[in-house]
Amino acid sequence: MFQDLDATLKAMLSDPAAPSEVRAADVSFDTPDKEFNPSQTTVDLFLHDVQENRDLRDQVPLVDKTDGGFVVRHRPLRVDCTYLVTVWSTQSAGLKAAEEHRLLGLVLLWLSRFEVVEPHFLRGDLTMPPQLYPLPLTMAQMKEGQGMGQFWTALGVAPRLAFSLTVTIGLQPFDEAATFPAPKTIEIRPTVSDEPALCGRVLDATLAPLPGTPVTIVENGAAATSDSFGSFTFRELAFGSYTLLVRVAGHPDLRKPVQYTAQSQIHDVIVPAA
Known part of the structure; x- marks a missing residue:
């Protein structure tokens, strides 16, 4: 489930239309703590927050017409998956900061092109069954009352430039469906x-x-x-x-x-x- 969203975002960053520097960078989903020390220039997407999107909750069931009647299913759970996006350079001193800032900006601009995740990027369970709703992307939005200082302190590293990326996916917690005959x-x-x-x-x-x-x-x-x-x-x-x-x-x-x-x-x- 979440690993398939990781693979989806990696496919977006590896797309041939993406900037060459973005495509050349390694893509990681590790925790960017004090033990994180990549050996090459890396774009890290750390999934740190998963919450149901209550604004998108819909209790009305899905009704699909079949040849013999109707199938009634629960609507999927809408879940916000929030990543912290950082860039890690192997350069030193001023060159390190320059490369990280430039590459992070390119990643932000590239992902900002997509209001929703295009279907051909989707991987794994995000395709079977197909997502009922498009998967919106929200860029660089901090939740009210949330600051990054405590976040970096918890990770045990010095604060660094980063932005948030939230993707809203649909999850189906119910396998069963009710079948009803067509009215005569x-x-x-x-x-x-x-x-x-x-x-x-x-x-x-x-x-x-x-x-x-x-x-x-x-x-x-x-x-x-x-x-x-x-x-x-x-x-x-x-x-x-x-x-x-x-x-x-x-x-x-x-x-x-x-x-x-x-x-x-x-x-x-x-x-x-x-």
Whole structure:
């Protein structure tokens, strides 16, 4: 997962269109602490922060149409992956600083060309399945209240020129998907706002009506029997929370909690297969 994002960024820095000095540099993803001492000019991208992007959170499921019906899946988790980008030169004294500053500037300018990661750069699990959303890049943005002084102190090295790079990727924590058959019929059942009634139908697992089925409201004992269409109705009932008790021969008693309101008057009861 994160290693595939590393490989993706390395592919961007190695692209033939990138500046020659950027392509010639080694690319590392090591921690730039006091033990880090590369033997050649190196661009280091240190992944140090991973957070869910709450602004991009979407709880609405994905619905894909198939030949036989529909597949419903969870939307991916949107995660901000933040790197600290530094450059390390093998030169000495003033030449070292000059090379590091020049190369870091070239890396910043090159990556700034991309508002999102282009699909041909993606590697590994970032391609299978394909990312649902483009992967945005945010350059040189420091989070509010965050400073670099404590960061370098924790690493045990002197502060050096650097910039942040954040890539937002999509992760799918759920493998399962729910499959539903295509609807064969569409049934419209109107309600009357000034004459409300708690109503519905009793259906079997194939959605066929179950006529002659006793239906009781547990809270007040009101009883009804479903008609030839499996329909039942309770009138002159105050809005509120109720429990429908359905008894079908050969099945255990079925209880269904319902919230009865002017906008929610119809509550079907589906009896599972025995």
